[in-house]
Amino acid sequence: MTARSTTKAGYAAVEVLARAGVRRFYAVPGESFLEVLDAVERHPELSLISTRHESGAGFMAEADAKLTGVPAVAMATRGVGASNLAIGVHTAMQDSTPMVVLLGHVESGFLGREAFQEIDLAAFYGPITKWASVVHRADRVVEHIERGLNIATSGRPGPVMIALPEDVGGEDVPFPPQTSAAPRPRPAPDPEEVRYIANRLGEAQRPVIIVGEGAREARDELVAFAQAFNTGVYAAFRRQDVFPNEHPLYLGHLTLATPPETLRALEEADLVLVVGCRMDEVTTQSYELPRSDQVVIRIDADPGAAAPFERTIVADARSTLSALIARIPTPGQGRDWGTAHRAYLESSSIPAGRPAEGIDPAQVVAALRVALPEDALLANDAGNFAGFVHRYWRYNHPRTQLAPANGAMGYGVPAAVAAKLAAPERTVVACCGDGGFLMTGQELETAVRLGAQILVVVFRNGMHGTIAMHQARELGRTAGTRIGEVDLASFARSLGAQGYTVEDAEDLGPALEQALASNTAALVDVVTDPDLISPTARFSELAGFEPQQ
Numbered sequence: 001m002t003a004r005s006t007t008k009a010g011y012a013a014v015e016v017l018a019r020a021g022v023r024r025f026y027a028v029p030g031e032s033f034l035e036v037l038d039a040v041e042r043h044p045e046l047s048l049i050s051t052r053h054e055s056g057a058g059f060m061a062e063a064d065a066k067l068t069g070v071p072a073v074a075m076a077t078r079g080v081g082a083s084n085l086a087i088g089v090h091t092a093m094q095d096s097t098p099m100v101v102l103l104g105h106v107e108s109g110f111l112g113r114e115a116f117q118e119i120d121l122a123a124f125y126g127p128i129t130k131w132a133s134v135v136h137r138a139d140r141v142v143e144h145i146e147r148g149l150n151i152a153t154s155g156r157p158g159p160v161m162i163a164l165p166e167d168v169g170g171e172d173v174p175f176p177p178q179t180s181a182a183p184r185p186r187p188a189p190d191p192e193e194v195r196y197i198a199n200r201l202g203e204a205q206r207p208v209i210i211v212g213e214g215a216r217e218a219r220d221e222l223v224a225f226a227q228a229f230n231t232g233v234y235a236a237f238r239r240q241d242v243f244p245n246e247h248p249l250y251l252g253h254l255t256l257a258t259p260p261e262t263l264r265a266l267e268e269a270d271l272v273l274v275v276g277c278r279m280d281e282v283t284t285q286s287y288e289l290p291r292s293d294q295v296v297i298r299i300d301a302d303p304g305a306a307a308p309f310e311r312t313i314v315a316d317a318r319s320t321l322s323a324l325i326a327r328i329p330t331p332g333q334g335r336d337w338g339t340a341h342r343a344y345l346e347s348s349s350i351p352a353g354r355p356a357e358g359i360d361p362a363q364v365v366a367a368l369r370v371a372l373p374e375d376a377l378l379a380n381d382a383g384n385f386a387g388f389v390h391r392y393w394r395y396n397h398p399r400t401q402l403a404p405a406n407g408a409m410g411y412g413v414p415a416a417v418a419a420k421l422a423a424p425e426r427t428v429v430a431c432c433g434d435g436g437f438l439m440t441g442q443e444l445e446t447a448v449r450l451g452a453q454i455l456v457v458v459f460r461n462g463m464h465g466t467i468a469m470h471q472a473r474e475l476g477r478t479a480g481t482r483i484g485e486v487d488l489a490s491f492a493r494s495l496g497a498q499g500y501t502v503e504d505a506e507d508l509g510p511a512l513e514q515a516l517a518s519n520t521a522a523l524v525d526v527v528t529d530p531d532l533i534s535p536t537a538r539f540s541e542l543a544g545f546e547p548q549q
């Protein structure tokens, strides 16, 4: 038996996380969790990434785990840091991403007195996490961390929050900690259930699959399965990289303003198999599809989800798909997905430029398709510009999309920074609107400081375009959606990155090439035509007046 000495509880907490495979801790420092910060900084296997705002730390931890499948840690101090951090935690919750949130808390003797920066952290974080807990005793810190890791990574993954009162992190506990965090459970399907799905698929005339984040790790099995059973495949909202988009069985992306021709095969399906997907509002087209008269079977590691299913098979996607393939299926005869796949290819083909005052956002994606390697990793913010990226970028390679299913603005830049830190060999690009970019764009400094060579592309239309579009359509007026002209290239340079401004379409390619060749993070600020509000609509036609009036 190894002799045990003692350490402070904050160090023990970090050691448990390191042993579970966690590698990166994203934080804005605070005086309430000094031991934890010090433990990460001193640990030879861990990186402490100090961000410029807690929203950056939260988004980075989320994107890191979305890419790697291993939870990262987001850390912040008491009420003030916890409030700033919340958006990334909400993202992890809606996106089913494992995350451990470690918060410093007020001294245990002061809890409940509305002490300096005190918030009831368990109550605040309860609705946006799978589990939120305050550890009151140092000798129970290790147990809390292990439990948090287990909850974050099992079933439908998600965030957990553990708050350490300032004094608790500094108390002595035995070292090394005795850890027993369980490896992520991968429940195998019951053979009877495998038989049942195989039979149902064999009987169906037009079966389709909807795939979500729960099948990211099962890509090869998914492709083999779709081919073996000859089924069409849809990607859930912002999960476009789960299946190669140019594969003849790919039918498209269930997104906002999904083209009607993309939806046709889903509307006509007599069996819908849902794999690793929580069937959110956007994927289900406002809970309209699949319809209640369609047979829906679901494979998921978690029993809960918000749609009527004929049957849910609570099992790991990879082992279930493997078991199905092993049944030597009879591929559905006479099922032809050619028309539906061609509809996808057509809708994702970049059209000839529309007459425009400035650059057509579709042309920005066209230039990216030329400038970037096919397996580039695209992180995107939320906004109408993203509609162009989703529509015209073809995600043929695995793990090439980091996109918030909760539509959080500000996600793009921090997500790209974390992706580059987690996978330095990848080409990583953040696509942002001018509204979302200035919510977290200061994390470019974090990228520069850490040598994360990311490319940021900003679609600058001078407005919160998404909201202006909704206002134009519904009210015929706009309110609060104009934003000022900012010299974003200078802003990027002031943070130590390269900066380029593009006002003419012919300068796009050269600017992207230069930015990609630079030896630091770089930003390309593209002035787009605000009238080209979506791939299919013009603002002036919706509103009856020009966008900047």
Ligand SMILES: Cc1ncc(C[n+]2csc(CCOP(=O)(O)OP(=O)(O)O)c2C)c(N)n1
Pocket (backbone or CB within 6 Å): 381, 382, 383, 384, 385, 386, 407, 408, 409, 410, 432, 433, 434, 435, 436, 437, 459, 461, 463, 464, 465, 466, 467
């Ligand atoms: C954090 C956050 N705040 C507000 C919103 C509501 N919202 C959705 S899109 C959008 C405008 C985005 O503007 P921009 O980034 O410039 O992109 P654009 O729509 O102009 O392409 C807003 C305000 C949101 N999704 N997230």
Ligand SMILES: [Mg+2]
Pocket (backbone or CB within 6 Å): 383, 433, 434, 435, 459, 460, 461, 462, 463, 464, 465
């Ligand atoms: Mg904008």
